[in-house]
Amino acid sequence: MLFKLVADMTDLTVKKEPLDEAYYELGGRSLIAQYLIKNVVPTCDPLGEGNHLIFCTTVFAGTKLTTSNRMSVGGKSPLTGGIKESNVGGYAASLLAEQGIRLIIIKGISKTNDLWTLHVDSKGEAWFKEANDCKGMNNYEFSEQIHGKYGSKIATVSIGCAGERLYKNASIQVSEFRSGHPSRAAARGGLGAVMGSKGLKALVIEKPDERHQLKYQNENQFNEACKTLNDLVAKGVQNDPFHNIGTIATIEATGANGILPVDNFSGKLFPEYRKVGANQFMENLSSRGGKNKIPCQPGCMVRCSNSYHDEDGKYLTSGFEYETIALFGPNCHIADLDAIARMDRLCDDLGVDTIEAANTIAVCMETGKIPWGDSKAALDLLNEMLEGTDFGNLMGQGCEAVGNHLGCKRIPVVKHQSIAGYDPRNTKGTGITYATSPMGADHTAGLTMGRAFDDCGRTAQAYASNKLQVAMCFADSMMCLFAFTHMVPGIPLLANLMAGLYGGEADFNRIATMGVKTILTERAFNQQAGMTIKDDRLPDFFYREKSPATGAKFDIDDHELNVIFDF
Amino acid sequence: MIKVRNEIIPFREGITVADVFREIGETIHPTTLVTLNGKVIPYTKLHHWVLSDGDELRLLPIISGG
Numbered sequence: 001m002l003f004k005l006v007a008d009m010t011d012l013t014v015k016k017e018p019l020d021e022a023y024y025e026l027g028g029r030s031l032i033a034q035y036l037i038k039n040v041v042p043t044c045d046p047l048g049e050g051n052h053l054i055f056c057t058t059v060f061a062g063t064k065l066t067t068s069n070r071m072s073v074g075g076k077s078p079l080t081g082g083i084k085e086s087n088v089g090g091y092a093a094s095l096l097a098e099q100g101i102r103l104i105i106i107k108g109i110s111k112t113n114d115l116w117t118l119h120v121d122s123k124g125e126a127w128f129k130e131a132n133d134c135k136g137m138n139n140y141e142f143s144e145q146i147h148g149k150y151g152s153k154i155a156t157v158s159i160g161c162a163g164e165r166l167y168k169n170a171s172i173q174v175s176e177f178r179s180g181h182p183s184r185a186a187a188r189g190g191l192g193a194v195m196g197s198k199g200l201k202a203l204v205i206e207k208p209d210e211r212h213q214l215k216y217q218n219e220n221q222f223n224e225a226c227k228t229l230n231d232l233v234a235k236g237v238q239n240d241p242f243h244n245i246g247t248i249a250t251i252e253a254t255g256a257n258g259i260l261p262v263d264n265f266s267g268k269l270f271p272e273y274r275k276v277g278a279n280q281f282m283e284n285l286s287s288r289g290g291k292n293k294i295p296c297q298p299g300c301m302v303r304c305s306n307s308y309h310d311e312d313g314k315y316l317t318s319g320f321e322y323e324t325i326a327l328f329g330p331n332c333h334i335a336d337l338d339a340i341a342r343m344d345r346l347c348d349d350l351g352v353d354t355i356e357a358a359n360t361i362a363v364c365m366e367t368g369k370i371p372w373g374d375s376k377a378a379l380d381l382l383n384e385m386l387e388g389t390d391f392g393n394l395m396g397q398g399c400e401a402v403g404n405h406l407g408c409k410r411i412p413v414v415k416h417q418s419i420a421g422y423d424p425r426n427t428k429g430t431g432i433t434y435a436t437s438p439m440g441a442d443h444t445a446g447l448t449m450g451r452a453f454d455d456c457g458r459t460a461q462a463y464a465s466n467k468l469q470v471a472m473c474f475a476d477s478m479m480c481l482f483a484f485t486h487m488v489p490g491i492p493l494l495a496n497l498m499a500g501l502y503g504g505e506a507d508f509n510r511i512a513t514m515g516v517k518t519i520l521t522e523r524a525f526n527q528q529a530g531m532t533i534k535d536d537r538l539p540d541f542f543y544r545e546k547s548p549a550t551g552a553k554f555d556i557d558d559h560e561l562n563v564i565f566d567f
Numbered sequence: 568m569i570k571v572r573n574e575i576i577p578f579r580e581g582i583t584v585a586d587v588f589r590e591i592g593e594t595i596h597p598t599t600l601v602t603l604n605g606k607v608i609p610y611t612k613l614h615h616w617v618l619s620d621g622d623e624l625r626l627l628p629i630i631s632g633g
Contacts (some may be wrong), residue, residue, distance in 0.1 A: 009620075020589050239626065239627050239628070240627065241627035241628075241629055242602045244602075244625075244627060245607075249600055249607070249627065250629055250630065251605050252600050252609070252610065253597050253598045253599075253610070253629050255601065256609065256610035256611055257597040257598075257610070275606065278600070278607045279606050279607050282605075282606075301601075449598060449629075450596070450597075450598030450628075450629060473571060566603065
């Protein structure tokens with residue numbers, strides 16, 4: 001039997017109940033979609049008591065499928081005003097799976113100004129613990145305190161002062177397997193603010209004394225399919241730049257072809273991109289005692305994470321990723337990898353989305369508040385968020401709020417959420433994903449770069465985005481996307497996994513339906529929340545301005561965007 | 568000799584990365600990283616990059632974003 005925790009912040013009760021049967025064959029993004037459409041009024045105040053914050057594991061959590069212990073966080077987003085699923089690696093989902101817990105629901109709002117943690121102990125008991133001594137504490141100090149008290153067999157899922165201050169760019173940080181660094185981020189959409197609005201500082205999850213045993217309907221069927229899929233991943237990662245280097249490797253591709261955003265999505269090339277690329281990164285790791293090939297969760301074969309050290313060889317940050325580097329780097333005209341690493345550390349500690357924060361810095365540069373390329377000034381602005389100055393608090397409201405305040409004419413947001421590290425004129429399918437995904441401008445929802453014939457052309461871009469968006473919906477319900485990419489030749493076997501674990505036919509329609517139903521449910525939520533087709537568009541400047549690197553504009557016909565989900 | 572994937576290509580003076588790709592039937596695509604003895608070669612220089620005897624090339628296609 002699997003369980004859910006229903007935690008009510010209003011009366012501070014936690015109930016451990018059997019998981020609803022309807023949720024057994026759901027997990028991650030698919031579970032969040034079905035839960036929210038049934039239990040949260042789409043027009044509710046995202047920071048009010050009507051919103052629920054949910055944490056869940058994947059459909060295959062607790063099995064031997066590599067990367068299946070991924071966590072999804074969901075709720076109505078205070079940034080987009082629509083449905084949000086934000087997924088994250090780290091140790092927490094693995095421990096929840098060992099506890100037999102698929103879903104944690106946080107409802108209501110604390111009646112007082114007290115702050116709480118939700119603790120799940122080694123016996124499987126869960127309760128709220130008063131945490132007023134942690135008010136204003138940021139994620140590194142919090143994680144160190146908890147690990148110091150309970151040891152290494154524990155995970156933290158926490159907010160920093162950004163979440164406590166209800167910043168719309170607030171993330172939820174999960175501690176990494178082994179290191180305990182709070183560097184894995186459920187970053188997008190401001191769910192950290194939802195957590196803060198409820199008075200919840202953290203989940204603290206202990207490793208159970210007795211591991212929950214999953215009940216397979218046909219364990220041989222499951223294991224056979226699982227072995228084949230895991231073997232595909234093991235083989236694929238040998239030549240995967242994310243395994244061999246890290247996601248920073250993407251800079252080498254995007255920097256050369258105009259997809260890398262430069263100077264607030266000017267569409268130009270950045271000649272110094274290699275200073276923040278793979279070779280510089282590997283050289284810094286090697287000379288300073290850092291490491292790559294780190295798994296953020298037990299059993300991960302991709303191992304894309306890293307530990308990055310400063311010039312003196314001291315630990316600086318981990319989970320140092322392409323998005324952060326691209327957007328704090330070339331998109332701000334900065335070519336200093338160490339400065340960007342400091343920004344990454346600060347964002348993880350304070351608990352903000354690096355994509356949102358970096359785009360905010362870029363609009364500050366575009367409007368002349370600080371000079372292009374001034375990494376010290378950029379760090380000073382991030383410190384304003386840390387200190388909670390007036391401008392820092394405004395930055396916490398996101399890129400669009402700052403852009404409007406400063407009179408910026410080029411604000412790169414969709415559904416109020418900042419665009420990720422791929423210029424949509426030069427990967428048009430990705431641009432279609434940004435525009436039409438119910439998640440807002442989210443690259444993980446369907447990155448078409450390198451997949452859709454000519455990235456700058458118009459042919460089949462909507463087709464590629466449609467297929468990927470549906471695939472990402474079921475992939476985000478099952479595992480990490482980086483592992484999924486290698487399993488593609490064996491995709492039909494996902495149906496064998498479902499049948500082996502939950503019974504029934506090994507029918508791929510169960511998988512495909514999960515993807516289609518999830519995305520249509522998310523769109524229904526957003527429509528009920530008040531979104532229209534006007535929200536499925538890119539900012540105007542992408543349609544008007546040619547990218548100097550390629551000559552391309554975003555010239556996809558509105559009709560293609562309107563019908564993309566007409567299945 | 569030049570090592571690439573699991574193949575050995577005979578070395579000859581002036582052989583370039585583009586020559587090797589042609590011999591193994593690969594296309595140079597911007598989303599495939601090429602490393603030479605562990606270091607990434609810039610995409611813009613791949614076509615004319617001259618190799619030395621004993622060099623090892625690896626092709627690392629980028630198939631997702633992060």
